Amino acid sequence: MHPRLSVHSVSFPGASLAELASFWQRLGLRRLSLIAEQLDGDGLDAVRRLVADRGYAVEAITHVFATGALPSARDGIAACRERLSRTIARAETLRANTIYMISGGRGARTWRTAAELFAEALAPCVREAEQAGIALAVENASSLYVDVHLAHTLRDTIALAELAGIGICLDHFHCWTEADFPELVSRALPRVRLVQLSDYVLGDRALPARAVPGDGAIPIAPLVEQLLAGGYARGFDLELLGPRIDDEGRYAAVSRACDRTSAMLDALGA
Numbered sequence: 001m002h003p004r005l006s007v008h009s010v011s012f013p014g015a016s017l018a019e020l021a022s023f024w025q026r027l028g029l030r031r032l033s034l035i036a037e038q039l040d041g042d043g044l045d046a047v048r049r050l051v052a053d054r055g056y057a058v059e060a061i062t063h064v065f066a067t068g069a070l071p072s073a074r075d076g077i078a079a080c081r082e083r084l085s086r087t088i089a090r091a092e093t094l095r096a097n098t099i100y101m102i103s104g105g106r107g108a109r110t111w112r113t114a115a116e117l118f119a120e121a122l123a124p125c126v127r128e129a130e131q132a133g134i135a136l137a138v139e140n141a142s143s144l145y146v147d148v149h150l151a152h153t154l155r156d157t158i159a160l161a162e163l164a165g166i167g168i169c170l171d172h173f174h175c176w177t178e179a180d181f182p183e184l185v186s187r188a189l190p191r192v193r194l195v196q197l198s199d200y201v202l203g204d205r206a207l208p209a210r211a212v213p214g215d216g217a218i219p220i221a222p223l224v225e226q227l228l229a230g231g232y233a234r235g236f237d238l239e240l241l242g243p244r245i246d247d248e249g250r251y252a253a254v255s256r257a258c259d260r261t262s263a264m265l266d267a268l269g270a
Helices: 018-028 043-054 074-092 111-132 153-165 182-190 220-229 241-250 250-267
Strands: 004-007 031-035 057-064 098-102 135-139 167-171 191-198 235-238
Touching: 004 018, 004 057, 004 250, 018 043, 018 111, 018 250, 043 250, 057 074, 057 135, 057 191, 074 098, 074 111, 098 167, 098 191, 111 135, 111 153, 135 153, 135 191, 153 167, 153 182, 167 182, 182 191, 182 220, 220 250, 235 250
Parallel strands: 004 031, 004 235, 031 057, 057 098, 098 135, 135 167, 167 191, 191 235
Antiparallel strands: none
């Protein structure tokens, strides 16, 4: 397993920590990509023990800043900040590299108004994360999630990250078709804190329609090559969900993805 590769926990929906630990060990992973809710209750202590016992590094933690539209009221903003502060403290305990976020939706606002509200609401947490040595980032996600998120194209994700003064989680699956994609990647690169990889088979319509890298049409290697040439030194994360993954079997699909992606990263000198 390539040392810069992680597999997101969402690739095994519903799995217990014990089941995930078995998958991680069998796959030979060295880096973990987690969901903030896995650290609720006794989860933090359990994950911390596992990380210590097996020498894992925590690459990233996914966090939902607002569960619906961004709130305008002071109490609603305070609650969003409190949840993120809790995740930052947990990430610091685990020595995680990055927290990447779903922002909350725009509601009836314009994009610019909602983006400015997100940046203002996030500002105290940005300072808090910097002091803890944790990178905050926002990901690009499908426009089907407009109810809970602002950044869908890579172009808009860059704009939101610049406005908020945070990093970017580049999910290749949702932006590889954009016009002038290499130029956008170059612009994003100084802020990229995590790169998520998966593939897409032309004609698939059932979202999330992800596929094992190498099974579809997405030109993954050119992106990785560009990132490495530009000095990207952080992790690559596999996020595999959808009918193809379920049909093959989640562990089997993830194992194939790890083998193929590790070989690609080795060949490109990552």
